[in-house]
Amino acid sequence: xxxxxxxxxxxxxxxxxxxxxxxxxxxxxxxxxxxxxxxxxxxxxxxxxxxxxxxxxxxxxxxxxxxxxxxxxxxxxxxxxxxxxxxxxxxxxxxxxxxxxxxxxxxxxxxxxxxxxxxxxxxxxxxxxxxxxxxxxxxxxxxxxxxxxxxxxxxxxxxxxxxxxxxxxxxxxxxxxxxxxxxxxxxxxxxxxxxxxxxxxxxxxxxxxxxxxxxxxxxxxxxxxxxxxxxxxxxxxxxxxxxxxxxxxxxxxxxxxxxxxxxxxxxxxxxxxxxxxxxxxxxxxxxxxxxxxxxxxxxxxxxxxxxxxxxx
Numbered sequence: 001x002x003x004x005x006x007x008x009x010x011x012x013x014x015x016x017x018x019x020x021x022x023x024x025x026x027x028x029x030x031x032x033x034x035x036x037x038x039x040x041x042x043x044x045x046x047x048x049x050x051x052x053x054x055x056x057x058x059x060x061x062x063x064x065x066x067x068x069x070x071x072x073x074x075x076x077x078x079x080x081x082x083x084x085x086x087x088x089x090x091x092x093x094x095x096x097x098x099x100x101x102x103x104x105x106x107x108x109x110x111x112x113x114x115x116x117x118x119x120x121x122x123x124x125x126x127x128x129x130x131x132x133x134x135x136x137x138x139x140x141x142x143x144x145x146x147x148x149x150x151x152x153x154x155x156x157x158x159x160x161x162x163x164x165x166x167x168x169x170x171x172x173x174x175x176x177x178x179x180x181x182x183x184x185x186x187x188x189x190x191x192x193x194x195x196x197x198x199x200x201x202x203x204x205x206x207x208x209x210x211x212x213x214x215x216x217x218x219x220x221x222x223x224x225x226x227x228x229x230x231x232x233x234x235x236x237x238x239x240x241x242x243x244x245x246x247x248x249x250x251x252x253x254x255x256x257x258x259x260x261x262x263x264x265x266x267x268x269x270x271x272x273x274x275x276x277x278x279x280x281x282x283x284x285x286x287x288x289x290x291x292x293x294x295x296x297x298x299x300x301x302x303x304x305x306x307x308x309x310x311x312x
Contacts, residue, residue, distance in 0.1 A: 002101040005029045007300050008093070010082050010246060011110035013040025014062075015276030015289035017070035019108045022297025024073035028304055032070065033097060035081040039063025040112050042286065044134040046162045051286055059136070062286075082111075082246035085272075091307065093271060105307055106271040106300045109247055109259060110293070113240035113277040113284070118150065122206030122213075123236075130213025130233050131206060135159035139166045142233045148173055148216055150203055151237035157181035157189045159235055170195045171229065175202050175221060198229075206234055242278050254280055265296035271303055 006028035009016045016032050017039075024030045037043060045059030054062070071077065080097030085107060088094050095102040115133040117123060123131055132138040135149075139162065147167050149160040152174035158181075160170050172189070177199045179186050189195050200222045207228075208214040215230045242257040252267040253259050258280035265273045273296040276289035 002094075002103050003031070004103045005031045006105050006304050007031075007108060008033065008095050008102050008104035008106075009108045009110055010034075010095070011040065011112055011276070011278075012038040012067075012070075012077060013110060013112050013276060013289065014042060014066055014286045015112070015293040016040075016108070016110035017066040018290045018293035019110060019275060019297040019300070020070040020075040021073065022294055023108075023300050024070075024075040026298070026301040028301055030075040031102065032075060032077045033080045033082060033095070033102075034077070035079065037063075038067045038070075038077060042066075044136050046136045046158075048286065084249060085247060086249075087269075091271065105304050106273065108265075108293075108296050108300060109244075109267075109272065109274040109278060110276050110289075111243040111246065111278045113242050115237065116239040116241055118203055118206075118236055118238065120203055120205055122208070126206055126208055126213050126234075129211065130208060132233060132235050133237070135162050135235055138233070138235075139163050142167045144168050145232040146171070146230065147233040147235060148203075148229065148231045149235045149237065150174075151239075152176060152179040152181065153237065153239070154181045154185060156237035157185040159237060160195055161185070161188050161192060163235065164189075164192045164195050167233075168194065171231070172197045173201050173203060173216075173218060173229075174199055176200065203234070240277065240284070244278060247272075263295075264299050265292055266299065273300060 007023045007030045009032045012032040012034035020030050020032050042059040042063045047056050049056050080099035083096050086094045093104050093107050146169040149172045164170050201218050204217040204219050215228050218227050244257045259274035260280050261274050275292035275296045277284040
């Protein structure tokens with residue numbers, strides 16, 4: 001059985017939930033589809049300090065508040081992994097998930113991004129046994145121990161600082177000789193007594209026994225020197241990849257998989273919008289996802305109205 005909605009939103013992170021608020025407030029029937037819990041990566045963020053209205057708020061708490069707003073005007077939330085999207089002859093869209101089928105006048109893609117993998121021996125073998133991409137989720141398991149954080153951007157330095165409040169010692173391994181993180185984040189990390197840095201260095205392998213991580217093999221990319229660094233955990237933050245498998249057949253992405261839109265969040269296909277971290281842009285933050293979503297939610301309403309006008 002196919003369920004019919006004015007708007008199907010793929011993804012229920014901050015962008016998806018905000019788009020649901022705007023579209024449902026305009027009296028459109030809306031469903032948010034997500035393969036996981038609403039909130040997305042916000043649920044893995046310890047503290048959000050750059051969202052207007054809050055000097056600091058836990059990511060999971062902000063998720064709950066956004067979800068309450070997103071459903072107050074009737075928008076629905078359903079589980080499901082979107083497998084593909086195809087055009088119908090009547091200019092509507094057919095959205096197929098592993099759970100159900102949907103017909104929608106417009107679709108807002110808010111699938112976000114996911115952490116890149118190092119791609120080194122041991123990474124997948126020790127996933128969940130010392131290798132992690134979420135300090136908030138797994139940091140407590142390493143209380144009193146030593147861990148490595150790989151990366152030099154905002155996420156890496158934020159999580160290193162968070163971990164420093166839990167573990168005995170944090171070593172940040174970065175392939176360059178300077179950090180890319182915001183200055184305020186760098187300042188905090190450099191001020192921490194239990195955070196050290198290894199520069200111009202890359203992880204070659206992640207090593208351990210059958211149960212847990214014990215060390216990482218490192219290579220200095222300037223001198224070629226190989227060393228082994230003892231650690232109980234490896235937290236990896238080396239960048240993001242767009243989650244665009246569900247729209248791969250629509251030809252709306254660039255070569256790297258990011259969805260291309262104009263400033264109205266419109267893709268090359270009428271009725272298909274994209275917002276948030278999955279969109280090709282320079283800054284990926286909660287605030288930018290919310291801004292994208294407001295535009296897309298309003299434009300989804302305008303698009304639905306144009307379909308009505310064409311039918312008259």
